[in-house]
Amino acid sequence: MTPVLTIRGLSFSYDGKRKILNGVDLDLNAGESLALMGYSGSGKTTLLKIVAGLLYPYEGVVQVKAGKNGIGYIPQNVGLVKNISALENVLLGSLGRVGFFNGLLGRFGDEVERAYGLLEELGLSEHADRKAGLLSGGERQRVAVARSLMQAPSILLADEFVSDLDVINAVEVMKLTTEICRRKNIVLMMTMHDTYLVNQFADRVAVLNEGKIKAQMPAREVDVKSLSAILSGGKTG
């Protein structure tokens, strides 16, 4: 399998003293969806931000095989602009495609049609003109997914993007997102807490602990017991 993302010996510190990441090795293959698990504070968000190119400098190698602007990133609290509409938020995802002046003037041309198309795919057609700040949690998550897809990414990084949702909504959003990503051949890397959702929607799991990937396994094998065994240092590999 061709790796789309290769990480070798990645170390990172915010303050130059405490190493949040300390020798992370991880591959991500084409067509795969990976769940990154680990304690709160273990550095999952940090790792995603580094892959997204938002945090530097770091030690080690992070190699991404993706086109221009080929990495989509959905932050932990989705990061929508609240006082503009869902559609306008989705359009912001194509800012890197429309060029400087069009971007500055907010002229999106053909991208508008694509945005409507994505909103429809995510079941948001009727919410297109509503202010993002007035949308429900699940609707906001889906708008954020649509915004990322506007970039036509090769990799989509999603930081706990269903953690705030009730289980019904979480399942729906996860289902839609993983289906679309599979269809468009987008690699998914998600940080997640919920083992049920991991079982259902991820292919593989990587467990981050003490700055390293402590274990990797097929997602369907993950349960709370095996996780806590890994995290308490019992089992590796």
Next chain:
Amino acid sequence: MFPPDLSAFGDALTALAETVQIAFVGTVIGFVFSLPVSALALRNIFPPWVTSTVRWLLGIVRTVPVLFWAVVFVIAVGLGPLAGTLAVAVYSFGYLSKLFYEAFEAVDAEVIDALKVTGVSRLVLVRHAVFSESMNTIVSQLLFMFEYNIRSSAVLGFVGAGGVGFLMVSYIESLSYSSLTTVLVFTLATVLAIDFLSGYVRRRFLPGFRPASA
């Protein structure tokens, strides 16, 4: 001082109109310059040498009171409303820039992160992530600045920088206290009217939004 001399009505109105113009044009000019400059003070978008330089310069501009700017511009461009307008513009620029970059800094860092990865340039990023998110704050603080400038423009005439203050000084000097009363009453009425108007705009367009006091 009583009764007010109503024959001063015409002069008072003309001078007050000039004061309102000084405040309005000065606020607008200050605003136009403060928007881009305050964006340059944003630490999560621009490099440290840019943000610290901008913040340092703004700090200096802000320590100078508006009356001092008025004196400077009277010397530079001569007596009259132009000096007053420039003074109000520079003062507003310093003040609004500070209010704006503090508001901008409160913009959700995640919005900026999510848009950075799209490959957008910094300027476009500022326009869409920062300005859109802060639009209510921008409008609210602009109104506040205008109200404030109406008050401060009223005294700019004391140093010859135009507006109603000049009339006040000349009535004091000629001991025309009844006329002075007329001018004071109309000035007070104008200030109250502007406050009322901007209060209305606030309630109508920014419901539930409280301005940061300065």
